[in-house]
Amino acid sequence: MRRSGYFLALSLASLLALxxxxxxxxxxxxxxxxxxxxxxxxxxxxxxxxLCIKSGKRLVWSKGVVTAPIEDAQISTPPYSAVAxxxxxxxxxxxxxxxxxxxxxxxQSVTIVPDNxxxxxxxxxxxxxxxxxxxxxxxDAQTPExxxxxxxxxxxxxxxxxxxxxxxxxxxxxxxxxxxxGYPTGTGMRVEAGDQFIMQAHFHIKNGTSADKNKASIxxxxxxAKEPVANLKTLLIPAPVEIACGPTESGPLCTxxxxxxxxxxxxxxxxxxxxxxxxxxxxxxPFNPIPSSISDCTNIVRSPMKIYGATGHMHQLGRTIxxxxxxxxxxxxxxxxxxxQWDFDNQTTDWQIKPISALPGDFLKVTxxxxxxxxxxxxEFKDVAPNYVVWxxxxxxxxxxxxxxxxx
Numbered sequence: 366m367r368r369s370g371y372f373l374a375l376s377l378a379s380l381l382a383l384x385x386x387x388x389x390x391x392x393x394x395x396x397x398x399x400x401x402x403x404x405x406x407x408x409x410x411x412x413x414x415x416l417c418i419k420s421g422k423r424l425v426w427s428k429g430v431v432t433a434p435i436e437d438a439q440i441s442t443p444p445y446s447a448v449a450x451x452x453x454x455x456x457x458x459x460x461x462x463x464x465x466x467x468x469x470x471x472x473q474s475v476t477i478v479p480d481n482x483x484x485x486x487x488x489x490x491x492x493x494x495x496x497x498x499x500x501x502x503x504x505d506a507q508t509p510e511x512x513x514x515x516x517x518x519x520x521x522x523x524x525x526x527x528x529x530x531x532x533x534x535x536x537x538x539x540x541x542x543x544x545x546x547g548y549p550t551g552t553g554m555r556v557e558a559g560d561q562f563i564m565q566a567h568f569h570i571k572n573g574t575s576a577d578k579n580k581a582s583i584x585x586x587x588x589x590a591k592e593p594v595a596n597l598k599t600l601l602i603p604a605p606v607e608i609a610c611g612p613t614e615s616g617p618l619c620t621x622x623x624x625x626x627x628x629x630x631x632x633x634x635x636x637x638x639x640x641x642x643x644x645x646x647x648x649x650x651p652f653n654p655i656p657s658s659i660s661d662c663t664n665i666v667r668s669p670m671k672i673y674g675a676t677g678h679m680h681q682l683g684r685t686i687x688x689x690x691x692x693x694x695x696x697x698x699x700x701x702x703x704x705x706q707w708d709f710d711n712q713t714t715d716w717q718i719k720p721i722s723a724l725p726g727d728f729l730k731v732t733x734x735x736x737x738x739x740x741x742x743x744x745e746f747k748d749v750a751p752n753y754v755v756w757x758x759x760x761x762x763x764x765x766x767x768x769x770x771x772x773x
Contacts, residue, residue: 395718397428407550408718414547438464438587440562443511447484447568447579450514453631454749455486455569455759459515461493461501462562464587471553471590475546477539479566481581486569486760487540487678488583491519495559512566516633516758519563535599536562538768539583540678542711549673549716552597552772553590569760595772597673602731604662604765605643607654608682608754611737618752621654625755632758640755656753658684660765661732669773671720675701676712676768677731680760681745683707684734688767693726701729702767714770723771733765 395408401417401424408415413429442460449456479485493501500521504513513520536554537546548554562585570579610619618624625637644651647662677686688702702715723729737754740746745760754763 475537476586540712602767609656614751624753731767
């Protein structure tokens with residue numbers, strides 16, 4: 366649902382004071398007519414493709430055109446009627462998808478299209494190595510319905526929400542406003558012959574909707590690079606979320622312990638462990654968490670990488686999200702992505718004009734701000750009891766997540 370009419374954006378000055386952006390050097394934004402350096406080069410930004418052309422004696426970016434996906438393969442989840450477990454309102458369901466690639470390939474773009482926006486909240490596409498396909502098939506066979514339940518991750522033994530590299534790896538995601546992911550020129554995501562995909566679909570079931578309106582499927586359109594390119598990877602930087610009920614709110618779920626039990630009942634037993642684990646990973650006290658409307662986490666770069674893009678993700682109580690890179694050598698801070706007014710329906714990737722070369726010891730940081738007062742304004746929460754909010758998979762829970770695309 367769109368929320369832009371519900372509140373005004375925080376002023377730039379207050380945001381700078383809030384999260385200390387006064388030293389930030391913002392990444393330039395692609396605009397038609399702005400300077401470029403290499404004629405006939407292209408760049409994709411906000412799902413538009415820009416071409417570097419000659420205008421007089423200058424090289425400038427052309428007018429952006431909508432990037433149309435080139436279809437080399439199409440895979441779809443089977444139609445599925447979502448049913449939220451344990452009196453909740455959310456279901457996470459994973460589906461194994463076989464692209465039937467006979468040769469090693471590089472994905473140049475991924476387009477994810479849900480057919481029922483009434484129930485589809487978001488979806489994540491994971492690649493499953495060929496040697497792990499059997500484990501996925503075994504999960505799929507455990508239930509008579511298509512797919513299998515997978516709150517938190519893909520459900521494959523050994524997978525976790527934030528360390529999916531061994532059994533599966535994050536390829537792309539769909540969220541409102543972000544159907545198409547076209548990767549920068551010279552990059553792509555490597556897929557080997559025999560690899561398959563898992564689509565983790567998050568379905569949100571609204572009160573009072575009939576079963577026939579909860580049926581949905583998700584289509585994935587894949588285009589391939591015509592020659593080998595640099596292998597684009599994904600790094601996830603989550604920050605813990607600890608938001609107390611507002612001063613005018615009350616109820617049995619306004620204590621953290623009760624909210625964690627409710628979260629586990631609605632989603633999975635691992636949810637409470639994730640909330641504590643994030644506090645520990647991000648240098649905060651898991652035994653005495655302090656509620657705050659600000660969430661943040663800093664990740665130390667462990668090996669050289671080139672950063673190509675960044676995407677932020679939150680749910681319905683988000684106000685702002687900022688993703689930054691800081692050089693340890695110069696202390697210079699670069700904004701990779703900034704949403705001064707979070708819009709759940711516009712979760713696009715911010716691709717850098719030039720990739721940023723990060724070195725070991727540099728820092729990547731995500732900072733989010735939330736407003737629990739939005740619960741009184743959003744129809745989504747009209748019939749839902751207020752709760753203490755932690756990191757969680759449900760739409761009434763919250764996330765503060767940076768998605769970084771990079772190459773080694």
